[in-house]
Amino acid sequence: MTKTKLFIVEDELILAHDLKAKLTDLGYEIMGLDTKGESAVETIAALKENNQEPDIVIMDVKLAGSMDGIEAARILTENSNCGIIFLTSLNRNDVFTKSFSLKPYAYLFKPVDIDQIRAAIEVANYQRNLEITNERIISELKTEIQHRKSAEKEKNQRLQERIRAEQKVNQLLKQKHQMELDLINRELATSSIFISQKNKIIGLIRKDLNRLLKRGKIISKKEITEVLDTIDENIKFDNDWYRIKAHFEKIHPGFFDRLREKHPQLTPTDHRLAALLRMNLATKEISHILKITAPSTEISRIRLRKKLDLPKGTNLVQFICAI
16 A cells, blocks of 8 residues: 655654654655745655655644745645645634635644544545545546547538538439439420321321322222221320320329329320320320310310319319329
8 A cells, every 4th residue: 555645844843853753653654844835845846846746745834934834835735736734833713714725634733642643644635535536537527528529529520421412412313313304204295296296197198098089099999998097097096195104104103193083083085185284285286196186175175174173264284283
């Protein structure tokens, strides 16, 4: 067990040496003794530089030099970790008043009782070690808190960077999705126009063949009929509609399901017209795709309005787009 290190500051040299001898016999290590406050402060400062700072300083209040024990204790308290035990023969109230702010560990009054001073040293050393331990724990806790704050700050920074990275990825994915939708829209528009043009051309060919048939050309009726049958077969809407519907459902997923759920009275033909209106196609284009006349398309629109039970003034296309 490490010995408790003491330093004695006592203006009566004989008493100081007697006290040193008795405390040494009790197992304490005496680091030095002095009769003056100035030199005691300098000696203890030198001991501290050599890591030999005393644990407890037994300080007489009345000293030989210009510096009294209370002033010397104040300097030691400010510059070292020494515990102070005051030793005095002065009036107790005066000592308490002058030294209370220094928070000494004990007050001992002359004549000195060795058992009393031993008890005071043990209590003072225990209390001093406890305070040093508490200060160390508090310092470690402060350091730990600072480390945790730094770690939390770094964690938050990484989280912010991750959020920004995810936002950038989401933005890129959104742009990619928009580009894909734009591509599908262009494909769908191209397909619709292509079907419209194809039906228009086939319609013209059919008209010409009918005209030739009426004029009685050399071409046989059977041949003309076969050509007309082929044309009629090729301009059927069903095959092209499936292709348009597949593209349409990529752009407007769930449209037909919602349409059937809200308006179960609509027929497949109504669904087709609603989809073409949702694509914002003109009446002429819808007519070519459905292989009906423009007036018939307008009639189909009127019938669809009635089935949807739309109030007067409600825009049909806007209503369908909201489904």
